[in-house]
Amino acid sequence: MSVPAFAELLERLVFSPGRNAKLALIRQWFETQGDPDRGIGLAALAGELVFRTAKPAILRELIAERTDPTLFAISYDYVGDLAETIALMWPADAASNRPPLSLTEVVETLETAPKSALPTIIAAWLDALDPGARLALLKLVTGGLRVGASARLAKTALAEWAKIEVGEIEEVWHGVAPPYRPLFAWLEGRGPRPDPMGLPVFRPLMLAHPLDEKDVANLEAVEWRAEWKWDGIRVQLTAGPGGARLWSRSGEDVSGSFPEILEAMTFHAVADGELLVVRDGQVAPFSDLQQRLNRKVVTQKMRREHPVAVRLYDLLFDGEEDLRGLPFDQRRKRLETWYERVRPERMDLSPLIPFSSIGELAEIRAGARAASIEGLMLKRGDSIYSPGRIKGPWWKWKRNPLSVDAVLMYAQRGHGKRSSFYSDYTFGLWRGDELVPIGKAYSGYTDEELLWLDKWIRNHTTNRFGPVREVERGLVLEVEFDAAQYSTRHKSGVALRFPRIARLRRDKPPEEADQLETLTALIVPGSQEAVEG
Structure with a gap:
């Protein structure tokens, strides 16, 4: 698989909001791509690619040599993602006759090339790629794809493609390494089940x-x-x-x-x-x-x-x-x-x-x-x-009071002393495989948590609507509230009374956040907002 082809997969994942649609895209990719590139792509989706010498600092130095630093700082603050900012601001180069860059070439080069040679190598790659492929390459280097496809989702897609339970993937996962040739051989009936050989592997809970x-x-x-x-x-x-x-x-x-x-x-x-x-x-x-x-x-x-x-x-x-x-x-x-x-x-x-x-x-x-x-x-x-x-x-x-585990969807800057921070949050629950907003909150967290949230939001922004940032569906918030009511003013059909952030559930994957029916089951029969929009 070439980097441009991988870039197309990432772009389609970004613009496919439903979980089932993302699963279908990844399944199709396993079906149509060959080894070892499909294994490298799987590792990227699962967050398993780590390069010891290729660090974001190298990328910052490269773009600093090619752009005005003040303009880059303003652009980075607006975009909120280092890879995306560099991909958009990288100077256009003349058309290159270089053959398409493969994922295998990228990984092998980043793992074997001396650190001193990496700036020249990466710059030449970026010169030869269009902005979309540049973004895919930079995300591989920095290790943050941010396309709404978690490691769990990638493993689930792999299990569905192979027609086995995802638990079977989990039990051998930590016994194999990228590009997962033995794993794919087993799933395609060309080899034995990978043996972890005594390694401490994870069993699904x-x-x-x-x-x-x-x-x-x-x-x-x-x-x-x-x-x-x-x-x-x-x-x-x-x-x-x-x-x-x-x-x-x-x-x-x-x-x-x-x-x-x-x-x-x-x-x-x-x-x-x-x-x-x-x-x-x-x-x-x-x-x-x-x-x-x-x-x-x-x-x-x-x-x-x-x-x-x-x-x-x-x-x-x-x-x-x-x-x-x-x-x-x-x-x-x-x-x-x-x-x-x-x-x-x-x-x-x-x-x-x-x-x-x-x-x-x-x-x-x-x-x-x-x-x-x-x-x-x-x-x-x-x-x-x-x-x-x-x-x-x-x-x-x-126990009571009421609470749900919701997924952070949008963020907006606060007011007064919080005007420099993204401190107002919109969160949602799953309705099937669609995430629908159920409320907003701007309290309940500590100052330390606010700093962490602000940085996370800037680094995981996927879209902008004026002052509002849409973020990757990757962070679960436990939201407490006094009551829930039916409402025609909200897409979910439900509104919360006095919601506040109880805690950040960084340990919980977004797929395991609550369904909307969990919230509606908490509504007192006959309740309705006093004023409908």
Whole structure:
């Protein structure tokens, strides 16, 4: 695949807002492209391409030699994306007779050429390309495609193309490397299933559906087990002879941010749990855990002030034995036995909550807010560990007040002291594979979070409408609100009363944000806005 062809794919992904349309484009691309370029493209979509010597600083130096620095600074502030600004401002060159640049050539050159030669090489490439292909090349170099196609979406498209479950892709993903020749050979029936050979690989997590009142009425207490829904981030701990890794719920390796957890993983098992900041046996607010998220360097001071631990929920593998096919009750007994035997540091068991009726459980849930706990998790005693979100075996029964996990869609500069920051946010929920706006908020976050949000918005802008920036569908916000009402003034048909940002869900992929029906289920029957537009 040539860089111009890859540029066309990226452009079509940008202008295809629906998830199903993006999946179809990526599936078609796997079908029509050959090795190794399709594997390189897959790695780019999944964020797995990292070049040690090709850094954004080189690109800044190249464009500084060719444009007025003040004009570039103004343009960069307006566009909000380094690669796009350079692609648009790069001086047009005379037509080149150079053959089309391939992805393979780009990757091999960036991996092998000395750093001192890269400015000349990259400049020659940019001279030979049109603005669209320049943008694709620069996004490959900087590693930020920002086309609304996440790693999870790319893996899902690959699984659909191969007609297998995405979980099977996940279980071999970390055992292969770009350009994934063994992976494609297996999927096309030309080779064996890739063997991770003892490497600590990620297994897709089992997820829960929100519990509503009609579901509560159908529950039989004897069939269910209850745990607290702890307010941290879901993690998977994978350790064995091949090493140890700590994974987020989306399969991202977060080991580097929590070295003390990795140091405690001296066992041979795969466990499921919640990562928390715990002081003197008490779980700290989620805001404390945020101080540790996405840190590349973790100081001893940070480890002392924000000590982390894992509260264990489940045991997926005990050594080489796969326990996922066992009922929850049996897995829980195995987890308890394993924990007593291993006694891993910085870990404990999430306790089961005793109850004799669903009414009693509802009373327990009512006290969750006072205990600073999100709510309850309900799990059928006979449920096997099934990857993904299957309705019925597990429920999450959140506390009041009302909240949803929404996707950031648009941002606008604030007023007064916030006039230099993008601090007013429009967010939406999924209606099928379409994202529809449900409200705006400009409060609830800290000053530190505002700085992070402002930078993220500038770096992930995909379109502009006057003062409003449209952003890549890549950031989930937990939004709290007092009430929801039907409204004819909103595309979603719903309006929120006093929405505020409860927290940034950087650990949660946008595909797992709430559906619109989750919000409409919270509306009191007969409610309507007093004034319709």
